[in-house]
Amino acid sequence: MNAKPFTSGLSGNAPSITRVADRHWHALDDDLVVGRGYAEHRPDGRLFVSIDAWHDAAFDRLAESMLPELPAPLYTVVDEADTELTARWRRAGFTVRRREWEYVAPTDPQVTGLDKALPPPGVTIVPAGQADEGLLRAVDRAIRDEVEATTGWWQSMPAEVLPHPEGDTIVDPSKYAVAAAPDRYLGLIRVVTVIRPRIGLVAVRSGEQRRGIARALLAHALGTLHHSGFDSAWAEVQESNQAASALIESIGARSVSSNLELVR
Numbered sequence: 709m710n711a712k713p714f715t716s717g718l719s720g721n722a723p724s725i726t727r728v729a730d731r732h733w734h735a736l737d738d739d740l741v742v743g744r745g746y747a748e749h750r751p752d753g754r755l756f757v758s759i760d761a762w763h764d765a766a767f768d769r770l771a772e773s774m775l776p777e778l779p780a781p782l783y784t785v786v787d788e789a790d791t792e793l794t795a796r797w798r799r800a801g802f803t804v805r806r807r808e809w810e811y812v813a814p815t816d817p818q819v820t821g822l823d824k825a826l827p828p829p830g831v832t833i834v835p836a837g838q839a840d841e842g843l844l845r846a847v848d849r850a851i852r853d854e855v856e857a858t859t860g861w862w863q864s865m866p867a868e869v870l871p872h873p874e875g876d877t878i879v880d881p882s883k884y885a886v887a888a889a890p891d892r893y894l895g896l897i898r899v900v901t902v903i904r905p906r907i908g909l910v911a912v913r914s915g916e917q918r919r920g921i922a923r924a925l926l927a928h929a930l931g932t933l934h935h936s937g938f939d940s941a942w943a944e945v946q947e948s949n950q951a952a953s954a955l956i957e958s959i960g961a962r963s964v965s966s967n968l969e970l971v972r
Contacts, residue, residue, distance in 0.1 A: 723766045725773040733774055735766040745770040747778055756783045764796065771800040781971050788966040802970035807947040813907070813961035815934035815941055820959040822927035827887055828919045831894060833928045837882040839893070844886060845878050847893035847913065854914045885928055887912070887921045897925040905933050905941040910952070922955060930959075 723735040723742055735743035743761030750756055755778060761767035775782065784802060786793050817823035827833055878884070880900075887895040895912035899905055907929065912921045933941055943961065945952045 723769045725769055727773075731778070733770055735761060735770050737766070742766045743770050745774045747774065747782075754781070754783050755779065756785070758784060759796075767796045768799065771796075775800060775972065783972075784970050786968050786970065788968050794968065794970075797970050800972065802972045805969045805971040808944050808967045808969070809947060809953070809963045810965045810967065811943045811945060811956050811961040812940050812964050813930065813943060813956060813959060815905075815930040815938055817927065817931055817934065820927075820930060822923065822930060822959060825920065825923045825927035827921060827924040830889060831919075831921060831924070832888050833924060834886045834888050834893075835928070835932070836885045836899065839881060839884055839886045839888075839896075841878075841881050843888075843893045844881055844884055844896065847886065847896055848878055851896075851911045851913055855911075883908075885925060885932075887916075887925055895921045895925055897929050899929050899933070899941070901933075901938075905938050907941055907943040910955075926955070926959065 723737045726734050726736060728734050731747035733745040734741050735745075742763060743759065743766035745757070745759045747755055747757045757774065757778065759767050759770050759774075761770060782802075783805070784797055786797060788794065788807065814820055883898050883900055884896050885899075886893045886897075894916040896909070897907065897911075898909040899907055907926075910922050910925055912925075930941060943956055944967070945956055947953075947966075
């Protein structure tokens with residue numbers, strides 16, 4: 709089978725679809741691969757699909773073949789600016805589940821205004837890699853339970869990209885800094901740096917909110933990145949999470965793009 713990308717027009721015949729592996733399909737035109745489809749479970753249990761195709765006909769044929777063979781619900785994520793791809797998924801029966809704004813935030817405390825953002829009395833910031841793992845897992849679980857009992861938006865947060873055992877929501881404890889009281893942790897922030905720094909999570913126990921803890925966590929994390937030579941960090945915020953949007957925008961972060969999570 710020739711797996712070279714097919715960049716010119718199709719032959720005129722409808723592409724044929726071959727299932728080459730479990731949850732992996734190819735669209736073929738005269739034995740050339742003109743599209744690929746995949747499906748994979750994310751660690752949160754949801755099934756996400758993707759289709760890479762160079763022509764509408766190949767995309768549509770892959771969707772027609774793949775989707776009936778997969779259990780619903782199915783999810784996919786697209787850049788909202790890619791209107792052509794969004795239209796293709798809509799033709800396949802997907803609708804918008806949520807919108808997520810992507811921000812770029814400065815790290816310089818003089819720019820963010822976080823140079824004087826200190827935690828409230830009795831609260832200290834424990835740097836990433838130094839948190840007690842048991843207390844970290846306890847605050848993570850407590851916050852998740854509080855959110856699910858109220859707004860319920862935790863399930864619509866971006867899916868984790870790293871695998872972890874079922875029920876274990878702390879992928880890598882070394883990535884978390886925490887706000888600590890003498891007997892427990894009150895909040896946490898996760899920063900992951902692969903190609904560029906990304907703030908994956910900032911959260912505070914419900915009874916400790918509006919005390920400046922989230923702002924102090926941001927000040928610590930961004931300040932650490934600044935001292936490490938990074939001038940910016942990325943963050944995603946769900947459109948409906950107005951408190952998070954207000955917090956990130958208050959430090960001078962700017963929205964640069966948006967992603968759509970679609971569901972069928």
